Amino acid sequence: MKQGDLVVRKSYGGDVLFRVEDMRSDKALLKGTDYRLLADAPIPDLSVVDDPESTSARQQVRIKVNDSLKRMRQEKAHLTVLSGQDYDRAALQQQSQSYFELPGKVLHLDGDGNYLRKSMQLYQTMKVPAHGVHAHESQMAQLLYRLLPQVKPDIVVITGHDGVLKNREGEDLYSLSSxxxxxxxxxxxxVARQYEKNMDGLVIVAGxxxxxxxALLQSGxxxxxxxxxxxxxxxDPVYIAIKASYTSVRESINLSDVxxxxxxxxxxxxxxETMGRHRMGLPKPKKVTQSTASMKITS
Known part of the structure; x- marks a missing residue:
């Protein structure tokens, strides 16, 4: 077994597929390939997976992902139609005019470079303007001081890896030290909420x-x-960000749906409850550009 191998944990019945990030004496540091989980496990408890697509864990995840992507595309089309219903399109066409759309811009901070790439690809597919940054979770607060006024996002995604510590004191799930x-x-x-105190002015997706x-809700x-x-x-954080990006500023994001x-x-x-960040405009400019960018921050 070596760094980069795909493995499952025997004691958990192989429920999650991991990639070995580091080897430490008799333990391995693991990162989930589909789930945002950081874990460690004794090396004897690990089994190397040669064909990840054949595992039941990966197959079940693929089905859920495909269902979610299908739903995302359907909802995006539905939300766009709803946003334009206040405009008399027939009259606009007769006048040789057309409206334009401004979906909410996303600033996505991710502690995992592979997940960031997948996220940025999905933003691009769904035509959501997004700026991606790969940084260690401990760097994110400091980075936001510079990035927020620079990018001026409508939506901020703060994510990466997390997990409940095995040896937490007192089994306290309500202590951040756990x-x-x-x-x-x-x-x-x-930091993000201090930058924009209005909960509808900046939509924050975290965790x-x-x-x-x-604690994340209480912090803003x-x-x-x-x-x-x-x-x-x-x-999952990307799905919510896309939903916010394509829900009208006049409409509340449907909590149950999202x-x-x-x-x-x-x-x-x-x-x-949160208002969407999508806007309509009139008339359509001759040229409207929106970019999707990704960069990596190194420590």
Missing amino acids: YKNSQHFVNAVR ACQSHFE SNFASSPGRILIHAL IHGTISGIDGVGGI
């Missing part, structure tokens, strides 16, 4: 697997993980 990275996420959310849901997140302290899929539309469901993600 989590691998929740404190870092909370610090970043506080990863098993993150401290209550609109949406956060994980109410049930479960694993969340890597694309939460149950994620791969992880209501135990994985929760949130509060």
Whole structure:
């Protein structure tokens, strides 16, 4: 077994596929390939997977991902139609005029470079303007001081890896010290909310697997993980951001739809009533450009 190998944990029945990030004497540091989970395990408990697509864990995830992507495309088309219903399109066409759309811009901070690439590809596919940054969770709060006024996003995604510590003191799930990275996420959310105090002016999506849901909401997140302290899929924060990007500024994001539309469901993600960030304009400019960018921050 070596760094980069795909493995499953025998003691957990091979429920999650991991990549070996580091080897430390008799233990291995693991990162989930589909779920935003950071874990460690004794090397004898690990089994190398040669064909990841053949595992039941990966097959089940693929089905859920495909369902979520299908739903995302359908909802995007539906939300766009709803946003334009206040305009008399027939009259506009007769006048040789047309409206244009401005979906909300996303600033996505991710502690995992592979997940960031997948996220940026999805933003691009769904035509959501997005700026992506790969940074360690501990760097995110400081980076936001510079990035927020520079990017001027409508939506901020703060995510990466997290997890409940095995050897936490007193088995206290409501202490930030019981989590691998929740404190870092909370610090970043506080910076973002200080930058824009209006909960509808800046939509914040924060957290990863098993993150401290209550602390993230209290620090200013609109949406956060994980109410049930479960694993969340890597694309769940992206799904919520896209939903916010294409919901009209005149409409509240449908909480039930957006939460149950994620791969992880209501135990994985929760949130509060929030207005969308999509705007319509008239008349259509001769040229409107929106870019999707990604860059990597190194320590």
